[in-house]
Amino acid sequence: MAVRIRVRGQVQGVGFRPFVWQLAQAHGLSGRVLNDPEGVLIWADAAPAAFLASLRSEAPPLARVDAVEVTDVDDEIMVGAFVIAGSEGQGAETRVTPDAATCPACAHEIRAPGRRQGYAFTNCTHCGPRFTILQGLPYDRARTVMAGFAMCPDCRAEYDSPADRRFHAQPIACPACGPRLWLERDGAEVAGDPIAAAAAMLRAGAVLAVKGLGGFHLACDATDGAAVALLRARKRRPAKPLAVMAPLPVLRGIARLTPGDEAALADPAAPVVLVATGAAPLPDAVAPGMTRLGVMLPYTPLHHLLCDAVGRPLVMTSGNLSGEPQVIGNDEARAKLAGFVDAFLMHDREIARRLDDSVERADPPMVLRRARGRVPGTLALPPGFEAAPPVLAYGAEMKAAICLTKGGQALLSHHLGELDEPLTWAEFLKAEADYTQLFEHRAAVLACDLHPGYRASAHAEAEAARRGLPLQRVQHHHAHLAACLGESLWPLEGGPVAGVILDGTGYGADGTVWGGELLLGDYRAVTREGFLAPAPLPGGAAAAREPWRNAVMRLDAAGRGDLADRLFGDKPLAALRQAARAGVNAPMASSAGRLFDAVAALLGLCPDRQSYEGEAAMRLEALAEGVVAAPYGFGPGLDPAPMIRALAADLEAGRPAPEIAAAFQAGLAQAFAAPARALVAAGRARAVVLSGGCFQNAGLLTAMRTALEGVPVLVQARVPANDGGLALGQALVAAAASLPESH
CATH class of the missing domain: 3.30.420.360 (Nucleotidyltransferase; domain 5)
Known part of the structure; x- marks a missing residue:
């Protein structure tokens, strides 16, 4: 007699079958375990409660078990040993594992004497490439870009041993049989150790293209202001913050890391995490005007070895032409990045799909870019x-x-x-x-x-x-x-919520431009209960690029056109105002994002033009960080005109810009929190949802949650x-x- 145990979830390519094999040995079970399109399938002569519980509680680090289903089977008899069988079928009901950062065991192995010392492609079932090398399911070596690398006898022995942490690790490799790394300069391979040569160039101020998991990075010494300026000039990226990679002890020297930051950095996903700058900051050119720095730990053996050899934090920014996707192929890199870099650190393992680095924040937890x-x-x-x-x-x-x-x-x-x-x-x-x-x-x-x-x-x-x-x-x-309801697992029939949705622009149900909304509803339908008093967007898309345009419109609406004349007198104000009055390429919009731009421009933050999307709002958030100020008041109907008048008076009186920025954010939060709270109090809503790009601003999000204290609030942390x-x-x-x- 036998039992059939189906395990569903993220259970392939994570060492789940050898884990089951070891667990079965411990419980004295006979049977077999295999991968199939639905996950992992176990046939056993019994299913002790402790065995079933351990399938969840002791699962490998990268596993995510969604379900364990047990069925009695009358026509199977399990006698003898417990074995790991080959995969059966083709298909995709199971979950594919994301790429995972180098585990501690492999990180130790590349630094210790042995056949993988210094090997840039070391991995095991607990770490390494997954989605970036996958070409088909089930997840087996033949369906990955590793298919062309035949295993040497030593790797084959590890791969075939259920007791080894590399059992069926599909990207398994070593210097004898796996991908190779080289440094390429002026079209020729540089002789000698590529890591040592690359490190020497980086320490000397060079810019390198480094092939990673999901694409190429552009790298330079983050402590060298001239090297950072060179990278920016070549890439034509004047101000957008650059991500920095370094081991944890080095990061602690350049940033003020909280326990939450360190936990986020050490996650197998190895995201870029936005952290507070430290006592020994990097050159301002790394993240101009920011109080936060995007940092990440080395997440491949190549990165570990390179960071060890350089001994300094490295800028690691996407290797791409402006506006284009990240480069992933060697020939593509040579064609597109040659004008940016002094050399290429590349390898011959193909990248099956391009993935940027994920970008996250630990407190409050949020994902800003969901990727590798x-x-x-x-x-x-x-x-x-x-x-x-x-x-x-x-x-x-x-x-x-x-x-x-x-x-x-x-x-x-x-x-x-x-x-x-x-x-x-x-x-x-x-x-x-x-x-x-x-x-x-x-x-x-x-x-x-x-x-x-x-x-x-x-x-x-x-x-x-x-x-x-x-x-x-x-x-x-x-x-x-x-999206916020879904991430929060709000039931389909969970009842209506009040939604405070603040972003740049979105096409409204009435054909106008929305962006500062109070909605009431659920998955099926919503009604618009309130919105930010609209203002023209003169120039249409130009208003999103040039914050001064929004500042003029908000000042005019608040009766302070005189201040607009003084602050922006060098701009074509007459033509702008005429276009707005005539409604020529000046759609009305309730956009909270453009209100942020207007306030930023009034405070002198990139008023003429933003060099990257969101620059004005990000610099405003940085200016207000850590500052407590009484909120500016908004008028009835979520009208920002009273706020603009108070802000203008404070500006003329010489009030510090950080206080003005903080008072604006607090005022915006109070303005939307009050009617949202009222909808809950009246029994029309059961909770308040906060969503839209403006809620990437941690200060605004925190102010909203404070203003809604005592009310159920749903926010996004994983989406x-x-x-x-x-x-x-x-x-x-x-x-x-x-x-x-x-x-």
Whole structure:
């Protein structure tokens, strides 16, 4: 007699089968364990309660067990040993493991005497590349880019031994049989140790292209202001903050790390974490105007070895042409990055898909960019969505990502970028085909943003027509609300919530531009209960690039056009105002993001032009960090005019800019918290949702939560509150629309 045990979740490529084998030995069981399209399948002569409990409680570090299902089997007899059997079938019901940072055992191994000392591609079942090398399922070596590297006898022995931590580690390699590393300069390979040679160049002020897990980085010595300036000049990236990589002891010297920061940095995902700058800061050129620094630990053996050899923190920023996706191929790097770098540190292991570094914050916890190390991790769908059909949602135009739902799980793709860039659009189409094929997804419903001009929405419409599928168009801010509800596992029939949705711009249900919204509703529908008093966006898209335009409009609306004349007299104010009055390329917008830009411009923060998206708001947040100030008051109907008048008076009186910035953020929080709280108090809402890109501002988020104390508040911690999470919300709205309402 036998039992059949099905284990579902993130259980392939993480050492789960040898873990089961060892557990079975300890319990004296006979049987077998194998991988199949649904996860891990165990056949055993018994299922002791302690054995079943250990499948969850003692699982390997990278495993995520969703379910353990036990069934008696009458026609199987298990006698003798317990063995690990080969994979069966093909398919994609199981979860693919994200790439994982080098584990402590492998980090020790590359620094200790032995055959892998100094080897840049050392890994085991507890770490190493996964999604970036995967070409098909089940996850076996033959379906990865490692297929062309035949294992040497030593690696084969480790691979075949269930007692070894490299048992069935698909990327297993060593210097005798695995990928090789080299330094390339002026089209020729540099003789000698590539790590030592690369380190010497970095210490001398050079800029290098370094091939990582999901693409190339541009690297330089972060302590060398001239090297950082050189990198910025070559890449034409004047002010956008640069990420820094260093071992933990080095990071402690340049940043004030909290226990939460250190935990986030040490996560197997190894994200870039935004941390407070320390007592011995890096040159201002690394993150101009910021009080926060994006840092990460070395997450591959190559990075560990390079950081050891340089002995200094390194800038590690995406290797790409401005606006284009990150470079992943060696020839592509030579063609596109040669003008940026002095040499290439590259290898011959292909990258199956490009993944940027994830960017996160530890306190309050939030994901700003969901990418390497986080994808293709899935999110459970909330209660009530069990019968939902599979949905494919196409997201928005900026910070693009797609979302697939299937089998009670949502798979939100990696960050793709801005779809107005042709190569990013090509990556978007590639990601759609890639995820659909890899996870054998057959959509029954498609979903997209309501905006008629979004490329993703036009593509969704064409796909719906081509496939004969229904298309659900979802209003932008409704999708933000639904994404937050979904991450919070708010039930389908959990009742209405008040949604404070603050972002840049989104196409409204009335055809106008929204962005500072108070919504009431759920997955199925929302009503607009309030919104920031609109102001023109003169120049349309130019208003998002040039903060002074928004400042003039808000000053004029507050009756302080005289201050606009004094502050921005060198600008074409007459033409601007005439266009706004005539409504020529000056749509009215309730955008909270543009209000941030206006206030930033009034405080002299990049008023003329932003050199990167969100610069004004980020610098305003940095200015206000740690400052406590009484909130400015808003007028009835969420009108910022009284706030602008008070701010203008303070500006003229010489009040310190950090206090003004803090008073603005506190005032905005109070203005939206009061009506949201009222909806809960009146019994019309059961909780308050905070979503939209403005809530990446930790100061604003904290102020909102303080203003809503005593009220249930839902926020996003694992899904970006910006447009990177929009596709999840679209998918949930579309799924809810396909399900009958319970009465």
